[in-house]
Amino acid sequence: MKLFTTDLSPNCRRVEATLHHLGLYDEVDVIRLNLATGEHQRDDLRAANPNGKVPTVVVGDMSLWESNPTMIYLADKAGAEDFCPSDAKTRFEILRWMSWELQHYNRALGDILWETIAKAKFGMGAPDQEIIAKQMDNFHRFAAVLDAQLEGRDYILGDTVTVVDFAVGGPSALALHPASQVPLDAYPNVKAWYLRLEALPAWAATAPKILSEAA
Structure with a gap:
């Protein structure tokens, strides 16, 4: 799993916190970008997310972007029913x-x-x-x-x-x-x-x- 992220972003924080909460963070290749210097223009991020925005998570052949559905996907994948109930x-x-x-x-x-x-x-x-x-x-x-x-x-x-x-x-x-x-x-x-x-x-x-x- 690969995570494109940046500091100070509330959207990135909630995805990173979700990965920590689910016990998945140590399995992630974290790529922390400096948006002020244009690092979000890099080709591999653009390939995963045409918007060139973070957070973006790559899981196998899936690219997850937009933080809220990303959190739901990660929770469902981890079977975290208490954290993200499915009823x-x-x-x-x-x-x-x-x-x-x-x-x-x-x-x-x-x-x-x-x-x-x-x-x-x-x-x-x-x-x-x-x-x-x-x-x-x-x-x-x-x-x-x-x-x-x-x-x-x-x-x-x-x-x-x-x-x-x-x-x-x-x-x-x-x-x-x-x-x-x-x-x-x-x-x-x-x-x-x-x-x-x-x-x-x-x-x-x-x-x-x-x-x-x-x-």
Whole structure:
């Protein structure tokens, strides 16, 4: 198995964390790319993923790209029923929350984190406060939904961590960073869940360096 990945990416982190959680990471040839210098243009990545994006996983003659279906495939391949249940009702819940995070919660959060953290990391100038303000409204709208879902639960679907937590929680380290401007104190269930994720062995093993810089 081969994994094309990069640092700081929430999408890459959740796939790497899934591999750790499933006990598969040591079986993977990890190719860590520096996107700032154009390493994602390399021919073998383009052959596996015509979008030239990471994470991309190559399993035999299969190329897996887009992090959410990649995590589901890996979990199903490993028979990790607790992590990614296959019964119709729970699988629907998994797919629904994955769609929700892509279209709503992490879409708003991602724009905020790009402006407040990633731009500085890549030397792309100061945060655009107008973009932050616009997406902050969306963040508040959808963070309230997540906070309500987590009321009385350790994880999104209950008391056990599942692939949904890895999908929705991908940006946790960046959202917790003091420079992020993300108002997590207004959503105590979300903040506690992020911290719970960060304490998981598979999540801790994939923590970006920027997290330690915030400590």
